[in-house]
Amino acid sequence: MDPxxxxxxxxxxxxxxxxxxxxxxxxxxxxxxHEVKKKCFEYIKQFREREPVALQHLDDLKAAPExxxxxxxxxxxxxxxxxxxxxxxxxxxxxx
Numbered sequence: 001m002d003p004x005x006x007x008x009x010x011x012x013x014x015x016x017x018x019x020x021x022x023x024x025x026x027x028x029x030x031x032x033x034h035e036v037k038k039k040c041f042e043y044i045k046q047f048r049e050r051e052p053v054a055l056q057h058l059d060d061l062k063a064a065p066e067x068x069x070x071x072x073x074x075x076x077x078x079x080x081x082x083x084x085x086x087x088x089x090x091x092x093x094x095x096x
Contacts, residue, residue, distance in 0.1 A: 004069060008058050011080060015054060018087040022047055025087075028094040036093060043090035047083055054079035 001009070022044055029040035057076040064072045 004061065004073075007073075008062055011058060011076065012055070015051065015080070015083060018047070018083060019051065022087060022090060025090050025094050029090075032094060040090050040093040043086045043093070047086035047090070050079060050082050050086065054083055 025040065026044055029037045029044070032040070054076065057072065057079050061069060061072045061076050
């Protein structure tokens with residue numbers, strides 16, 4: 001497996017871990033006061049809307065010619081950063 005393939009596999013796995021974590025967070029949020037639930041669901045919604053975009057960027061990276069990989073990898077990192085932020089914010093809300 002070349003480094004790009006390994007990066008894509010690792011990133012896809014991390015997105016899956018976050019996605020599964022959000023399922024647990026959503027369960028906790030469902031049992032929380034309305035305001036906590038509302039704030040948490042905003043971040044869950046952000047994550048769910050951006051997840052397909054991040055996965056598409058990963059697919060683009062897998063198919064990108066060598067000379068375009070750095071630009072596409074930057075797009076992946078940006079999208080994954082948004083997912084991470086949404087996951088962490090939702091997690092903080094239900095933990096706090």
